Amino acid sequence: MNAAPAREPAVPTAADGPRAGFVPLSNQLLVLVNDHTGHLTLNELLARTVDRGPYGLIILLCLPFMAPVSLPGVSNVFGVVIVLLAWRIFHAQPARLPRGIGDRSVEGKILAKVIRASIRVLRFIERFTRPRGPAWLRSVAGRRFNAAVLIVGGLLLAAPIPPIIPLSNFAPAVGIILVAAAMMEEDGVVIWFGYAATLVALVYVAVLFVIQYALIVKLWSRFSDPVIGFFRGLFS
Secondary structure, three states: OOOOOOOOOOOOOOOOOOOOOOOOHHHHHHHHHHHOOOOEEHHHHHHHOOOOHHHHHHHHHHHHHHOOOOOOOHHHHHHHHHHHHHHHHHOOOOOOOOHHHHOOEEOHHHHHHHHHHHHHHHHHHHHHOOOOOOHHHHOHHHHHHHHHHHHHHHHHHHOOOOOOOOOOOHHHHHHHHHHHHHHHHOOOOHHHHHHHHHHHHHHHHHHHHHHHHHHHHHHHHHHHHHHHHHHHHHHO
């Protein structure tokens, strides 16, 4: 008798049709804050909100970039964290951050303040998103494609772009928030806005890289001979 085929692990977006007894992530976090007063790590937070917690954390990591100014250093770190979370979503693995980040305990009072502020943002997002996704959005292929879009967004956010360039963080953050919110709520309408925003961000960052490369080449061609001559004079 052949053994039953192994089933793929449960993933945050996997649901068979509209969910009965749907509990918004904001309510899950509110219960967590009220029940937990001690120290808590980000990995423990992800474990307790396994259904939609990874997407909520991805959204929260993007909120600082909703201003049109760039945040150098912060965007690189947060972008890498988003890529790590999206990579685990792609492979249907439990959401977990590296120990250096995820296992650092945060005092309960401090975390409670952050979560309560985040709840207001999540409730605003939950007002405009709801489970209305077609079958492909809940499929394995759909989950992997959307996770790949999040990975692209995280890489764009982490891209080494000079902070003087406007909207270099804002553009990827908008796409990430829309895709993560759509995956969290299984919203087949919002997801298309997320795709469009990510595509715009990809084109924008690509143009910035082309301009940056052309500028570096132009500066090098103009100043390379004097610089090389200067160093040759030092060592001759």
